[in-house]
Amino acid sequence: xxxxxxxxxxxxxxxxxxxxxxxxxxxxxxxxxxxxxxxxxxxxxxxxxxxxxxxxxxxxxxxxxxxxxxxxxxxxxxxxxxxxxxxxxxxxxxxxxxxxxxxxxxxxxxxxxxxxxxxxxxxxxxxxxxxxxxxxxxxxxxxxxxxxxxxxxxxxxxxxxxxxxxxxxxxxxxxxxxxxxxxxxxxxxxxxxxxxxxxxxxxxxxxxxxxxxxxxxxxxxxxxxxxxxxxxxxxxxxxxxxxxxxxxxxxxxxxxxxxxxxxxxxxxxxxxxxxxxxxxxxxxxxx
Ligand code: GLN
Numbered sequence: 001x002x003x004x005x006x007x008x009x010x011x012x013x014x015x016x017x018x019x020x021x022x023x024x025x026x027x028x029x030x031x032x033x034x035x036x037x038x039x040x041x042x043x044x045x046x047x048x049x050x051x052x053x054x055x056x057x058x059x060x061x062x063x064x065x066x067x068x069x070x071x072x073x074x075x076x077x078x079x080x081x082x083x084x085x086x087x088x089x090x091x092x093x094x095x096x097x098x099x100x101x102x103x104x105x106x107x108x109x110x111x112x113x114x115x116x117x118x119x120x121x122x123x124x125x126x127x128x129x130x131x132x133x134x135x136x137x138x139x140x141x142x143x144x145x146x147x148x149x150x151x152x153x154x155x156x157x158x159x160x161x162x163x164x165x166x167x168x169x170x171x172x173x174x175x176x177x178x179x180x181x182x183x184x185x186x187x188x189x190x191x192x193x194x195x196x197x198x199x200x201x202x203x204x205x206x207x208x209x210x211x212x213x214x215x216x217x218x219x220x221x222x223x224x225x226x227x228x229x230x231x232x233x234x235x236x237x238x239x240x241x242x243x244x245x246x247x248x249x250x251x252x253x254x255x256x257x258x259x260x261x262x263x264x265x266x267x268x269x270x271x272x273x274x275x276x277x278x279x280x281x282x283x284x285x286x287x
Contacts, residue, residue, distance in 0.1 A: 079132040088150035091210040092128035127155030134164040190243035191222035227259035246274035
């Protein structure tokens with residue numbers, strides 16, 4: 001038998017020796033014990049029972065083999081809520097919380113006196129963006145699409161678990177919305193944007209769905225596809241909000257000017273100072 005302290009120390013050492021993130025020992029323990037970080041110190045001298053120790057070791061060995069801890073836990077927190085994650089969906093990223101935050105600011109700035117705001121999230125994956133927005137802003141009516149049936153199943157569960165009413169549609173990018181004749185005030189997407197040839201960490205490349213990661217030779221394939229067809233689903237006044245790759249600013253500006261020569265737009269930086277979000281304004285004067 002071992003105490004919690006011993007188990008965590010021993011695992012941190014093992015993680016460190018293998019060049020892995022030592023935080024994972026505690027993160028995984030909190031998850032299994034269903035405890036908040038501030039509760040851990042109270043139980044440091046408790047003995048770990050056998051089934052707990054076995055589950056703990058099993059997870060750590062999966063992590064040491066390279067599997068992301070979020071998939072091992074099966075859940076990731078995003079914008080203060082828990083989302084189920086699995087190999088069918090991208091793990092929600094911190095940067096994407098910033099996209100959600102900026103969309104909420106835009107709603108305050110431009111739709112303050114609107115009772116119902118129609119919004120779509122294209123390529124919803126786990127549903128993290130759509131669900132967070134709906135929970136934060138009840139005036140939103142939300143549609144979310146994905147090409148992957150399996151991703152949509154996960155997104156639907158996440159919406160149910162968070163009591164978010166969202167209409168999910170399966171199909172390629174904006175296609176299902178066009179077919180259903182839907183028009184939105186706000187268009188949102190975090191499409192796959194990594195250039196196919198780009199070297200990325202193996203923890204991402206070997207485990208997360210490539211359909212959610214790679215966006216053609218320059219990463220902009222899906223943006224062009226969206227820019228080319230999105231007009232059909234926009235209301236007269238609308239905002240388009242995208243996540244984008246940190247090194248795509250110049251190329252992105254060219255594409256936006258090409259497809260929307262008359263619409264003002266801006267590229268916003270994330271907390272790390274990296275170009276990360278694109279906002280385009282249709283018939284709305286930018287504040
Ligand atoms: N931000 C993700 C990554 O760097 C990529 C997400 C995407 O392509 N939309 O792994």
